[in-house]
Amino acid sequence: MDFIFKNKRVSGILTILPKKTVKFEEEMGNYSFSPAKCMKLKLAMGYNEHRIAERGQCSSDFCKFGLQYLFDNGMLAKEEIDALLFVSQSADYYMPPTSNIIHGHFGLKQDCLCMDINQGCAGFELGLIQAFMMLEQPSINKVVLMNADVLSSKVSDQDRNSKPLIGDAAAITIVEKCEADNTVYANIKMDGTGAMVLNIPAGGFRMPSTTETAVMEQDAAGNFRSKNNLVMQGDEVFNFVQREVPPMIEHLFEQSAVDRDDVDWYMFHQPNKFMLHKLADKLGISRDKMPANIVENFGNASGVTVPTCICYNLGDQLVKGKIKLCLAGFGVGLTWSSIMMEMGNLMFNQIIEY
Amino acid sequence: MKGYNEKLNIKNRKTNMREQIIKILTELRPEFDFNQEGVDFIEEGMLDSFDMVNLVSELDATYGISIDGVDILPENFATVAAIENLLKKNGAK
Numbered sequence: 001m002d003f004i005f006k007n008k009r010v011s012g013i014l015t016i017l018p019k020k021t022v023k024f025e026e027e028m029g030n031y032s033f034s035p036a037k038c039m040k041l042k043l044a045m046g047y048n049e050h051r052i053a054e055r056g057q058c059s060s061d062f063c064k065f066g067l068q069y070l071f072d073n074g075m076l077a078k079e080e081i082d083a084l085l086f087v088s089q090s091a092d093y094y095m096p097p098t099s100n101i102i103h104g105h106f107g108l109k110q111d112c113l114c115m116d117i118n119q120g121c122a123g124f125e126l127g128l129i130q131a132f133m134m135l136e137q138p139s140i141n142k143v144v145l146m147n148a149d150v151l152s153s154k155v156s157d158q159d160r161n162s163k164p165l166i167g168d169a170a171a172i173t174i175v176e177k178c179e180a181d182n183t184v185y186a187n188i189k190m191d192g193t194g195a196m197v198l199n200i201p202a203g204g205f206r207m208p209s210t211t212e213t214a215v216m217e218q219d220a221a222g223n224f225r226s227k228n229n230l231v232m233q234g235d236e237v238f239n240f241v242q243r244e245v246p247p248m249i250e251h252l253f254e255q256s257a258v259d260r261d262d263v264d265w266y267m268f269h270q271p272n273k274f275m276l277h278k279l280a281d282k283l284g285i286s287r288d289k290m291p292a293n294i295v296e297n298f299g300n301a302s303g304v305t306v307p308t309c310i311c312y313n314l315g316d317q318l319v320k321g322k323i324k325l326c327l328a329g330f331g332v333g334l335t336w337s338s339i340m341m342e343m344g345n346l347m348f349n350q351i352i353e354y
Numbered sequence: 355m356k357g358y359n360e361k362l363n364i365k366n367r368k369t370n371m372r373e374q375i376i377k378i379l380t381e382l383r384p385e386f387d388f389n390q391e392g393v394d395f396i397e398e399g400m401l402d403s404f405d406m407v408n409l410v411s412e413l414d415a416t417y418g419i420s421i422d423g424v425d426i427l428p429e430n431f432a433t434v435a436a437i438e439n440l441l442k443k444n445g446a447k
Contacts, residue, residue, distance in 0.1 A: 037404075044407050210357050221402060235428075251390030274407055281420035 002255055003186040005132040011315035012075060012174040012347040013318075015311040016066040017298060018051045019353045024164055031160035032222035037246055041160065044333040046273030046292060052152045053168040055354075058092045059148035060101050062170035065354040067144070075348050076174060082140040083113040085131055087123040087303050090150045091331065093114060099135025102146070113140065118193065120198070121331025122188070123147050123270045123303020124171070125339050128327075129186050131175040145173040147303040154200055154215070156225035161234045165272060167299020171307035174347070183339040185256035187248060197236045202227040237331070243276060244336050245328060246282045252326065256340040262324060263340070265314065269296035271330040272291060304331065310343075311351045318349040373444070375437050379414045388434065396428045406431050413437075417446035 024047045028038040041047065044064035053062075070076035086099035093101075099114035113134065119126050124147050131143040148170035155162045182227070213227035225231060253260055266289050268276060276292040291313045294305050301308070306327055310318065317323060322344025330336040376412045379388040379395075395401045401409070409431065410421050419442045430440040 033404075040408055041404060044404075044411055239424070242426070274357065274411070275423075278420070278423035278426075282423055 001188055003132070003184075005127055005135075005184040005186070006181055007178055008132050008135050008184060009176060009178040009180070009182050009307070010068075010128075010173055010341075010343050010346065011176050012117075012172075013307050013311055013349050014066050014070060014075075014172045014272075014290040015304065015308045015351040016062045016069075016170045016172070016354050017308075017351060018053045018057065018062075018168050020052050020054055022052050023049045027157065027163060030157045030163070032158070033102050033160060038160075041164070044274055045165070046296045047164040048352075049294045050152075050165070050167040050295075051169060051301075052299075053224070055153070057150060057168075059086075059088050059090050059150050059170060060092050060098050060105075062150070062168075062354055063098075063102055063146045063148050063172065064105055065174045066146075066170060066352065067082050067102070069352055070172065071106075071182070078108055080165070081108055081112055082143050083134050083142050083143040084108070084133070084146065085115050085117065085127055085134070085143055086146045086148070087117045087119050087130075088146075088148045089118060089302060090148070090154075091118075099146070111139070118336065119333070120149070120302040121271070121300075121305070122329030122333070122335040122337040123335035124173075124269075124306040125186065125327055125329045126188060126335065127303065128173070128175065128339060129188060129337070131173075131188075132184060135175065135177055142174065142176040145175055147171045147173070147307060149302040149304060151230060151302065152299075154230045156223070156229040158216070158224035159229065161221070161223060162230055162232050165295050165300045166230075167295075169298065169301035169304040169308060170227075171304045171311075173307055182342065184338070184339060185252060185258075186339040187252060187255065189244070189338035191240075191244075191334045194236070194240060196258070197233045197240070198230070198332040199333060200228070200230050211319040235244065237271070238275060240334055241271070241330050241336075242278060242282070245279055245330050248336055248338050249283055249326065249328060252338045252340050258324070258326075258340055263289070263326045264323045266290040266326045266328070267306050267309045267313075268327070269331065270300050270309060272300075292347075302331070305329075307324040308351070311349055315349060318344055318346045321345070371438055374416060375413075375434050375441075378416065379408065379434075382408055382412070386442055394408050394432045401431055403428075404410065411438075413441060413446075417441060419445050 097116040
């Protein structure tokens with residue numbers, strides 16, 4: 001499904017990372033690989049260290065900390081927020097919506113649309129698309145998009161498929177109307193037949209958490225996890241990404257009439273270095289234009305990886321000038337989405353720690 | 355003579371590629387004998403999905419290619435012949 005938006009812009013991005021850093025070497029003793037094979041895993045996938053939330057730190061805490069930082073530094077005013085959009089797979093509660101909790105915490109105005117969306121690795125792109133659609137309304141001039149996930153506690157320590165790469169983080173992106181044409185091209189696709197390729201079996205209404213669901217079991221590859229833990233069918237995810245993402249990006253080139261060489265940066269979701277290098281090669285894009293350093297330094301925090309990648313790799317460049325970006329997210333759902341847009345002259349583009 | 359040399363070169367390349375694949379496989383999993391004929395490396399548990407990732411990285415570097423991500427499927431790593439075919443399909447010489 002294709003989208004075109006005009007007269008809308010991203011005006012600031014703030015990434016909020018947990019202070020706690022855990023190194024790959026500290027955890028590799030939990031995996032059923034020899035130390036030598038663990039080091040090969042580290043090298044091939046680009047694992048190094050990841051940021052992990054402290055016990056009790058929820059997604060909303062990171063968002064609240066980031067919003068307070070923006071308010072305190074005059075980077076955002078409470079009264080100008082017309083919509084709070086929270087995209088996450090780790091909501092604070094089943095009910096109420098986390099966006100409403102944040103709304104209440106800051107005492108935001110009643111004419112403010114709060115919305116939670118359950119989405120993961122394509123959550124930044126889906127969130128931007130939703131924000132752009134909200135901005136079509138005359139009553140909405142500024143949307144605060146919050147991507148946040150603290151899924152690390154849902155991943156088994158003995159799961160080498162997922163534990164080394166998982167990260168916790170949040171990002172706040174300000175999306176607003178603008179006078180400039182600033183055309184944005186976007187597309188999104190879904191395949192619900194693959195919905196369980198990435199899942200947490202227990203804890204919802206279908207399979208409530210019990211003492212039975214907490215029992216650790218060994219899979220065929222030697223990983224241990226319970227039904228309360230996140231499970232990723234890594235081979236299926238890899239094949240899905242390699243099969244579906246290149247044609248989506250080729251389509252985006254056609255849709256936007258932008259040549260691949262005219263894109264300054266390809267800011268893609270960050271599953272691991274190997275997967276990103278394969279995507280760059282397939283698309284005929286220099287690996288240097290597609291940063292693959294977020295898993296290595298911070299971990300994969302689902303929909304937060306793309307804004308983190310933008311903040312970490314572009315920083316002030318996006319404050320001082322304009323850059324042509326191709327964004328892409330792919331994962332749980334299965335969902336895959338991409339956006340071609342010019343981004344720049346941001347009020348802020350930075351990382352803080354909570 | 356020219357035809358004979360060409361045939362010899364092709365034979366040498368084939369031998370070299372096979373030997374090179376076995377060398378890389380052995381370095382990856384020294385506990386297994388990859389010279390065995392008729393053995394499915396995947397079914398026998400000699401290679402897991404992570405070994406395939408390492409193998410692809412090694413083969414890419416050795417042959418100066420980038421094996422297409424859609425070809426990274428277990429059946430393409432089941433035997434030395436399958437890996438040879440994979441390499442040729444992806445431009446290895």
